[in-house]
Amino acid sequence: MRVVVYSTRAYDRESLTAANAAGRHELVFIGAALDATTAVAATGAQAVCAFVNDRLDAPTLQALHAVGVRFVALRCAGFNHVDLAAAAALGIAVGRVPEYSPHAVAEHTAALVLTLNRKIHRAHNRVREGNFALEGLLGFDLHGRTVGVIGTGRIGACFARIMVGFGCRVLARDLQPDAGCEALGVRYVELDELLAHSDIVSLHCPLTPQTRHLIGAEALAHMKRGAMLINTGRGALIDTRAVIRALKSGHLGSLGLDVYEEEADLFFRDLSDEVIRDDVFARLLTFPNVVVTGHQAFFTADALAAIAHTTLDNLDGFEAEGHARHPVSIEHTA
Numbered sequence: 001m002r003v004v005v006y007s008t009r010a011y012d013r014e015s016l017t018a019a020n021a022a023g024r025h026e027l028v029f030i031g032a033a034l035d036a037t038t039a040v041a042a043t044g045a046q047a048v049c050a051f052v053n054d055r056l057d058a059p060t061l062q063a064l065h066a067v068g069v070r071f072v073a074l075r076c077a078g079f080n081h082v083d084l085a086a087a088a089a090l091g092i093a094v095g096r097v098p099e100y101s102p103h104a105v106a107e108h109t110a111a112l113v114l115t116l117n118r119k120i121h122r123a124h125n126r127v128r129e130g131n132f133a134l135e136g137l138l139g140f141d142l143h144g145r146t147v148g149v150i151g152t153g154r155i156g157a158c159f160a161r162i163m164v165g166f167g168c169r170v171l172a173r174d175l176q177p178d179a180g181c182e183a184l185g186v187r188y189v190e191l192d193e194l195l196a197h198s199d200i201v202s203l204h205c206p207l208t209p210q211t212r213h214l215i216g217a218e219a220l221a222h223m224k225r226g227a228m229l230i231n232t233g234r235g236a237l238i239d240t241r242a243v244i245r246a247l248k249s250g251h252l253g254s255l256g257l258d259v260y261e262e263e264a265d266l267f268f269r270d271l272s273d274e275v276i277r278d279d280v281f282a283r284l285l286t287f288p289n290v291v292v293t294g295h296q297a298f299f300t301a302d303a304l305a306a307i308a309h310t311t312l313d314n315l316d317g318f319e320a321e322g323h324a325r326h327p328v329s330i331e332h333t334a
């Protein structure tokens, strides 16, 4: 089956080509992101493969349908960027990679916690300049602190286990408590209680209309003064402007982000020769107590291999059975 693979970088080409070693599909790699104007590049293909910041709104899906595409293989877990109702109406099937390495994301989340707490980002710069002063680098013991995990699915549960390993008390909020987490001693509480008692709050729920701006001015006001907020879920889980106000007032102690509300215009490319025009993002970068990574939490060799394997499995499924082996449909958002 001919498949146009959008938003590809060298590492995508490598992992997907390795997974397609038997040559079952004709993969056509293009660097451009998918949107209504680039959909025409899929002419002659039955399927497209898309990533997190590709635009799969109704106009794009209509444009894909018009050139003959009947299957979208997402090479990511999140599907908040797909208009599933439009896909269903057009008869376009959608597959995703529900699980590839929860460890990759959970471990990166822990890396953000440790970096912010022990100021590794600042220490690194200082030592390179011959500055070995410790003022400003004071951290706290994670052991005995309270960590609030919002969303204890695959990634959140893995992160909770890591934090339990550090000797933290873990509070959690999920619509469906996880028995494995409870067995570890994780205590499920209401959101307000989690926010009020946690020294670190980490977001691992999907972005849905219900969770958009879950952490806004009101939730921030409920958080402990000086607490740390980590978001490796999706950018719009937090209201970035409200978070900046909380950082300015000192109420929010520190912030670690791997995702950003408007990341589609920034992430996954080298913009080091350009001026950043997003003033909200630029403001975030001015805080010494903010660390931002560019949606790299998933980015381990193990995760890339697993993503490529499941993506090929979905393509095989669509070709052989007419649907993805890991489908995503409108019911998933209900």
Ligand code: NAI
Binding pocket: 077, 078, 098, 099, 102, 105, 150, 151, 152, 153, 154, 155, 156, 173, 174, 175, 176, 204, 205, 206, 207, 210, 211, 232, 233, 234, 258, 259, 295, 296, 297, 298, 299
């Ligand atoms: P999952 O589906 O296994 O777990 C999500 C959990 O969130 C479920 O237990 C669900 O019940 C819970 N949930 C849903 N609505 C909630 C709410 N309102 N409040 C509290 N909990 C709620 O998903 P998984 O694999 O753990 O991934 C979580 C999210 O992480 C994904 O949706 C995606 O947005 C993000 N992600 C980020 C990556 C990165 O590289 N930064 C990579 C992969 C995923």
